Amino acid sequence: MTLDTIVQECGAERFLEELGNKLITGTYRPPACRTERDSETGCEDSSLGIPVIADRVVDIDIQGYFDNIPHEKLIRA
Known part of the structure; x- marks a missing residue:
């Protein structure tokens, strides 16, 4: 999905809201890496x-x- 597709299909604000909700609920899972033929x-x-x-x-x-x-705070944690 490209940035243009996101903006056209659902809008940037909705995309960010849905992504934020997935992060908050712990349901966000990154997709697998793209596999392509090595030229x-x-x-x-x-x-x-x-x-x-x-x-x-x-x-x-x-x-x-x-x-x-x-x-310093990160190291103590």
Whole structure:
């Protein structure tokens, strides 16, 4: 799903609200990595690990959360 698809189909606010609800309820599960044929080897089992938009949003949100906690406090926890 691309960003354009999200905006056109459900809107960014609704997408973020649904994603937030899944995170709060513990039902968010990231999809499996995309598997594509490696152009150099021709091997189809090459997992590229391309994150979907939801993964990136969650990653940035978590990073922002921990960036606001002093390093000393994280070490003591």
